[in-house]
Amino acid sequence: MLLAAGCGGSDDASSGSSPTTPVTLTQADFAPKVQEALKAKGTFRVVTVTTDEGAPATFTTDVKLSGATADVAGSGEGNSVVRVGGQLYGKGGAISDDPKKPWAKYDPTVVQDPMAALSGVMIRMLLVQTMTYELIGGASYATNFTSAPGATAGTTEYLMTIDLPKASAAKALGEYLTAETVAQQKLTGLTAKVTIDKDNLPIRLDFEQGTAKVIADFSNFGTPVTIAAPPAAEIA
Helix, strand or coil: CCCCCCCCCCCCHHHCCCCCCCCCCCHHHHHHHHHHHHHHHCEEEEEEEEECCCCCEEEEEEEECCCCCCEEEEEECCEEEEEECCEEEEECCCCCCCCCCCEEEECCCCCCCHHHHHHHHHHHHHHHHCCHHHHHHHHHHEEEEEEEECCCCCCEEEEEEEEHHHHHHCCCCCCCCCHHHHHHCCCCEEEEEEEECCCCCEEEEEEEECCEEEEEEEECCCCCCCCCCCCHHHEC
């Protein structure tokens, strides 16, 4: 869902004053300013549509920026993942075969049996889908960075090619792409287009990764959201 940005006019817009013109961010300012704007809102929603060889897959995530790690609740294509207070829970697919206890808890600090370890890997993979917004941090490590007025009044589109080895080594991409993943998959660069509004809030992020095309739309900035662990009785 594409959130249309407001024109941002002043209180006396009806008297003929012109809309507020968004300030174009420099490459150095982009990530800090956008991340600061998201943190100020505290919560937001990201609807990510990934199109690969098959049908498009949609994953919807509510994010709450609090504490050392973001709390997230994401779901799509029959799978769900929750992180609250640093603890991870997932359900769907082969994560749990007990319909009465569909959720599994993942704690990477605990030695687990092979099946639990496999469930943990699947939960981590689901978590990555909730972290798409962390690509914004890679702007500082872009080898190409340009901007242009957005299609919607009050928005600006930024096109950047992120140096993935450098950005991931600096942990600028958070949990979305780690240095280990970048090295294992021999990733080099990623070109992304980010549309932001006059308040430096992201509206849309789109990029291609391998054969997949990803479009992430942002909304619900500052909307109260409750992210809680699944009921204990439903955890395997």
